[in-house]
Amino acid sequence: MEEGGATAKPRRATGRLCSTCNQRKAALKRPKTLEQICRECFYSVFEDEIHNVIMDNNLFKPGERVAVAASGGKDSTVLAYVMSELNRRHNYGLDLFLLSVDEGITGYRDDSLETVKRNEIEYGLPLKVVSYKDLYGWTMDEIVKTIGLKNNCTFCGVFRRQALDRGAALMKADKLVTGHNADDIAETVLLNILRGDIARLSRCTFITTGEDGPIPRCKPFKYTYEKEIVMYAYFKKLDYFSTECIYSPNAYRGFAREFIKDLERMRPRAILDIIRSGENFRTATSTKMPEQGTCERCGYISSQKLCKACLLLEGLNRGLPKLGIGRARGTNGLNKRVEQRNLRPERTGSSIESKQCGTLDF
Template sequence: MPATCSACGTSPAALRRPKTGHALCRACFLAAFEEETHQAIVAGRLFRPGETVAIGASGGKDSTVLAHLLQLLDQRHGYGLRLLLLSVDEGIAGYRDASLAAVRRHQHRSGLPLHVVSYRQLYGWSMDRIARHLGPRNNCTFCGVFRRQALDRGALLMGADKIATGHNADDVAETVLMNFLRGDVGRLRRGAGAGPAGGEGAVPRCKPLRHAYEKEIVLYAYFQGLDYFSTECVYAPQAYRGYARALLKELEAARPSAVADLGHSGERLSLRSDLRMPARGTCQRCGYVASQPLCKACVLLEGLDRGLPKLGIGKHRRLRDKLQDGQPLTQEERRRLGALAEEEPPEEQVPLGELGRDEELWGKQELRGPRDLDF
């Protein structure tokens, strides 16, 4: 038999908490986990009464636990929130279609409204088609950039004041590690993924689970019998994040506080005040937040639409300038930008429906869609 719960002193313990080392029984753990999430929401002033909050819902463990907790805590503590589920369909066969089915099951059980935005509707490109052009590497770059905007657009469309995402302490620690290893000073300054995460996009964001360990999220879902989807994305095995993740898990095995400590480092890191940072402006083409004339999504789309998928990846400034000046590229230069030997036939057109009209999407903010202007 395991030890007795250190909180109630009567029931057998069900887990050792990674952050504190305390052994708790199932009931005391569930209560503590819920209370700590509530405290994080209160202390961080994440929500205000009357706000509409779009929960980024992937069908995976983190967003499933987040949606469950926000609904429960909103009822228990009277936050006065209007909660919505917002999903992004990247167009990844065998992965996102199955995870969206899990979101729909959650929608039916919880009664929360659900809205799905898709890459094909927003950008004209599904991830599967992007991957066919791009090959096995860099897919997560496209997907991450596109998802950030897609969530903003979906949230605006739903009239949400805020986006809550299921990022946990492990995700935050991985991001700090990755930004540090890449020397990404801009992201480190903006909290390295640990900060309030607002201000980067069009809609403020918050991460109510950013102090919660992955182990506890998974055990919370397990003990509550929550139904979630868990399959590795087909494109993820090539991603750099996987290496940061493996390293973090080994660090955690040696010293469990490493996860929280890395998040703390990200929050506390201060940069030299004379460090020049890129000015934040808006994208000339779509009006999204950008530090360059074009936002990252528009540059990536530009490359895809020109049949040069690597245009927006890595250091190709000279070639981008050349294109901008209307100069032709050599075969070798086109090859470096990932040009395919033969063009594949365009993807079947999706009826645009209400989501395809970018003016409407961005109407509230007077922004235009990324595909509205010619390069």
């Protein structure tokens, strides 16, 4: 086992030099390009690509107040770091702050919020936390106590989406950025195909959504591979939280995720190609798309009389937690079911665009 001790280590990687600078030792293989690249060149190309995505898509205007949706997980931690870095370096002129949602999940969100609080100090970005308890009167712990472990992710997903919007509005933000990465988007494209959800399929690859609503959302990591985000966080020693939600398992999504990861191993470009397929999808004009309105109760965007959050909340408060779960549609179906089968209206049904539970969704 001993081969000359630690004197001259004939390292297997020494022959591999960075294909960009040709000077330093390569540290990783980029999934996007298969290039071998050193740490320093990786930092520049990673940040430059995100900067280019921001510029090419005109994601921001100078002077805008931008909320960074922060869960304490890897994507949002890297997003907060990179956004504040690019904002400084390229003079975007953005007023950035962190926005977190406290779902009220003991042993999970309370710990990850500690991470966000450390980020607040490290990156010098102010933090706003909005809680389910304050917004809805219920914590996720209380909801799970009432409804059990079935459908709880639907509540959490719907509530979180709206909580971020409300938090952003409260803080007078012009925009909200989320850490959705290329892997997440490819996965969502597949899931929307698997569920025949044409309305979401056509929207899920948009880099900016909700431009007609009060607070547009955008995804600067749309083309950024998860592998690179994690490598970046690792090399830069960024502090992030990586425990799974105690209430989580979303089996169907997990399956799609694993499929994507298998594809990536065989052909890393598959992820970008799936996104491209999603982008180029055209919906037949004969497909009926849901109409956008506002919720009668809270004024939030909704294609129904009541928005999904108000409907779920009403169910909880009336002791009918099944209300708003499943595929009832059209009339906020207390009793009536399924009229049009061809399309699921916007923002009803379980939130397919959400990431694995416990993360910030779209």
